[in-house]
Amino acid sequence: MKYIILFFIALVTTSTFAQNTIFENLEQHGDSITYLEYGAIRKDNKGKLYAHLNPGRQPEEVQIKIRRHENIPCGIEILSVSEDGEQSVKYWQDMTKQTYIDLINYPFTSIAFHNGYYEGYVAIGNYVFFIKDFKSKTEFGEISRVYVLKGTTPEGEEPAKKKKKKKFGKFLSKVKDVALNTKSEVDYTKAPEYKALMSQDNKKMITDYLVAMKAKQAAHTTTAKEEADLEIVKAEGKKYAEYIKTKNDAYWQSPEGQKTLRVWKLRDQHKASCPKTAESCDSSYH
Template identity: 25%
Template sequence: MKKQLLHWVIALTLTTTYAQTDFRSALLAADGIEFTEYWNIYKDDDGKQQITDPRYKVHLVAIENAFGKVVGFDAIDTSNDKKRLFYNYEDDRLDHYGKPAFITNIETKRGYALIEGVLFEFTGLETDGTGFTIDALWFPAGKDTAGKKKKKLSFKEKLKRLKSQMGGGNPLVGAFMEKDLDQMVSEYFTQMKNLQEAHPLTPEEQNEVRAMTAKVDQRNAEIQSKNAAYWNSEEGKRVRQQMRADSGKATTWHIKNGRSSAVSVGINGQTKTLQAGETWTISCQSDAFFAHKESTQWVHDGLIGKGSENCGSTFTIQ
């Protein structure tokens, strides 16, 4: 009974910690918070949500436009200052300039939203909020309190900290594993759509959007002009001719898990856990290895296959 009460209190605390808000406000609120990426998001054979494989730890840095409005962000690795995620001012778009719910790239369809304090990373996200697949989740660790006087914790806060210490990880991850994540995202997008309809852009905001669009259009025109000049040059013509000659050649190969259980596969510093029957498409320049995890690091075992030998074909793991 005590254990059930503990779980209930923790879940209640976590779900009420972050107020639902628009993407811009959520980014500003994330200042000083470290986020950890969990890149393996899937449902197991019983349909239970799984969130595994923590990887990068980052701080989110809000990017402002010329009018002082936050329009995107960079994610800076806390260990080496590398940009793990970065803002592309030409192709990244907020779904609404005044009350944005998310940002997505109009070319790659990779997008992001901050929902209940967690950064959702999507693939296939259209500008209208449809077509998304949750590719990764970035969970907050809490604000930096170094040098600050520690406050007295409430009963709920003590339970939350205890659960985190007992589980050896972020308790928010466990709470999200109990949620229907796709439904959670859809409901948030619907709520934000209603908010956007209730707050149409002001004349000032409309002028800012037009100015930003004009700047991007000007930049794109400059790029197109330079590209045209290159492809019309002698070097450009030679490169184009070679590209046409190579166009019929395969550039990827496929690894299929033919076993009845999951298999972890590693390539060039990247590891993916393939569920039974799942296929992974990789570059012909990459060799694939069996992999297992030691502590927090992935270790490669035996060779599965070489990209140069399997290019254009499917290798089935038996």
């Protein structure tokens, strides 16, 4: 059985280098702010870094929100937004709805631990990174997805303010509208958000943040209120784990569950005794 390690890494505002938790950062931006989702940061055949998107695609617009239990931040969710404004959860991590999970370094949450492989979110300024293959609290392998606050420019952290439109002739206005609405012809690498993302050493920025946050976590003495909040979240996670176990036990003890177990047992016996390989044996037990 695979388990998931979820890292919820706090962020640093790049202009002031102050470390904030991922929850504080999202609170500063608010629930209605739009992010642009890019794929993994990779190198092309010339060694140049780029953020991956499938050919002909544009970065999806999403919103990132905090999940809470009794007003205590306990996770995040990333929501797709349809053209008519409907929202649907695309990704979520909730410390009260995933078994064998724990908060580490609360309230300066840098890791939400779940046994198995290592992955999680790092938030820095206007950027949220989804990272895989953590080696430790400060070392990691791949930047698998990136979310950039819509309107971010290379020159500053704040989203660019929309300039007042100048009046154009009808012909020029129509040409402009066609160009803006023809997504397949728009080069996303020319967008200010993409330029802002690629104008910096993202891996170094993340590593520097993790190192600084680790030091901040080590220097903090947890208060009684923080310990109580942590216990509330842990208790809810434990309650959910018990609920899942009860449901699973009820299934395996039911006639349907017992039938499934018998089939699995017969398959294991067949594999142990069959002289043929899975490719050559015509039995469904392979």
